[in-house]
Amino acid sequence: MDSREELIERFLEGDIRALSRLISIVEDGDDAPLHEISERVKEKDERAKCLTVGITGSTGSGKSTLIGQLIERSAGRVGVIAIDPSSPSSGGALLGDRIRMGPSRAYIRSVSSRGGGSISKRTYEIARLLELFGMDLILIETVGAGQGEVAIAELVDLVLLVLTPESGDEIQYLKSGIMELADGIALNKCDLDGWEKTYIYLRNWYPDLKIVKTKALEGEEMDELLRSLQELADELKKKGELQKRREKRVKKWIEERMKGELIARLLDERKDEIEELAEKVARGDLSSKKAIQMVRI
Amino acid sequence: MSSDGGAKIRVLIAKPGLDGHDRGAKVLARALRDAGMEVIYSGLKRTPEEIADMAIQEDVDVVGLSCLSGAHMTLFPRVVELLREKGAPDITVLGGGIIPDDDAQKLREKGITAVFGPGSLTSSIIELIKEKVNG
Numbered sequence: 001m002d003s004r005e006e007l008i009e010r011f012l013e014g015d016i017r018a019l020s021r022l023i024s025i026v027e028d029g030d031d032a033p034l035h036e037i038s039e040r041v042k043e044k045d046e047r048a049k050c051l052t053v054g055i056t057g058s059t060g061s062g063k064s065t066l067i068g069q070l071i072e073r074s075a076g077r078v079g080v081i082a083i084d085p086s087s088p089s090s091g092g093a094l095l096g097d098r099i100r101m102g103p104s105r106a107y108i109r110s111v112s113s114r115g116g117g118s119i120s121k122r123t124y125e126i127a128r129l130l131e132l133f134g135m136d137l138i139l140i141e142t143v144g145a146g147q148g149e150v151a152i153a154e155l156v157d158l159v160l161l162v163l164t165p166e167s168g169d170e171i172q173y174l175k176s177g178i179m180e181l182a183d184g185i186a187l188n189k190c191d192l193d194g195w196e197k198t199y200i201y202l203r204n205w206y207p208d209l210k211i212v213k214t215k216a217l218e219g220e221e222m223d224e225l226l227r228s229l230q231e232l233a234d235e236l237k238k239k240g241e242l243q244k245r246r247e248k249r250v251k252k253w254i255e256e257r258m259k260g261e262l263i264a265r266l267l268d269e270r271k272d273e274i275e276e277l278a279e280k281v282a283r284g285d286l287s288s289k290k291a292i293q294m295v296r297i
Numbered sequence: 298m299s300s301d302g303g304a305k306i307r308v309l310i311a312k313p314g315l316d317g318h319d320r321g322a323k324v325l326a327r328a329l330r331d332a333g334m335e336v337i338y339s340g341l342k343r344t345p346e347e348i349a350d351m352a353i354q355e356d357v358d359v360v361g362l363s364c365l366s367g368a369h370m371t372l373f374p375r376v377v378e379l380l381r382e383k384g385a386p387d388i389t390v391l392g393g394g395i396i397p398d399d400d401a402q403k404l405r406e407k408g409i410t411a412v413f414g415p416g417s418l419t420s421s422i423i424e425l426i427k428e429k430v431n432g
Binding site for chain 1: 304305307326327331332333334336337338339340343344347351353354355383384385
């Protein structure tokens with residue numbers, strides 16, 4: 001296989017295979033190439049034009065189909081990160097999102113959550129690579145999510161929630177979690193019975209939220225949805241909110257990074273001490289209370 | 298190096314051409330998943346071009362082609378050809394379906410690493426993939 005340096009050179013020349021290989025490397029836990037690239041790309045230009053949208057909603061609500069429609073209608077270069085769950089027993093995964101996105105001109109990457117819940121632990125890094133590659137729009141599809149799946153909001157500029165008719169009574173939409181974090185809602189499958197009721201609930205309780213009635217399979221109201229997303233992004237930009245969200249995202253990433261390094265360093269520095277304590281506690285020569293007092297930083 | 302469990306074997310299971318029979322493809326996809334692999338399924342009726350592009354975007358180690366329409370002699374070698382043209386000759390291509398022995402031999406000569414007919418064991422396919430990827 002090609003060397004890192006070669007892959008990075010080819011990435012900078014716009015080679016898709018190099019992008020794909022580097023995503024795998026980053027996904028497997030080594031993010032050094034990402035930082036090498038970020039040094040060399042005129043990042044400011046790339047970031048200014050790229051919009052990242054997280055698309056979440058329950059299993060079968062139509063997220064993938066909707067993404068396929070958005071790809072078809074977007075003018076610029078589109079990158080998709082489609083996350084599906086990994087198996088808790090085998091670690092394997094069946095990644096089936098791209099089937100519904102159809103043959104398309106977008107770059108679509110199927111990603112296993114690898115135990116990371118509704119997103120994968122490397123979603124941030126993969127999105128950064130796509131951004132640096134020069135994508136204008138990045139769509140991140142989460143694992144079919146429930147109410148508590150809010151991690152995506154920390155990774156994107158905008159969150160689009162895909163709901164379907166009869167997906168619960170009024171109370172469901174008043175609960176905490178993803179409803180609070182959504183910037184817009186696509187009420188999909190709007191040809192199913194009961195859509196009026198769901199629409200009215202949402203309208204009543206979230207009058208300020210952008211709600212678009214869609215039929216993704218038929219491609220209906222998809223232009224409207226894309227326009228709404230763009231408008232939302234423009235509004236957030238004007239208010240300075242987009243910049244704030246991006247700052248928060250980077251801050252979170254730096255903190256996670258520092259935590260990781262700090263923990264690894266501490267554990268390494270005090271390895272002998274930890275082993276000694278473990279031995280004593282296990283033998284019964286030392287109480288766990290004393291052990292905890294001794295390991296305080 | 299990583300705390301994420303390291304590299305995973307990635308496989309694209311693809312259905313080229315006009316063929317609506319994908320029970321076998323789905324059974325195999327699930328078996329590979331249960332063997333700890335990350336499996337991408339292409340869906341039905343894909344062109345060789347679409348399949349080669351998918352394989353590259355997904356950075357797979359192996360492409361498993363399934364064809365029960367009789368068009369395997371046209372479709373399978375075309376995928377191999379396209380992967381070479383697109384700078385990905387290292388991706389292993391396997392074939393499966395109702396494929397006569399004579400054809401299977403010719404397909405192997407054209408760069409299809411192995412051909413699996415009816416009655417093949419998923420365990421032997423898994424073994425072959427692991428051997429190919431891990432050496």
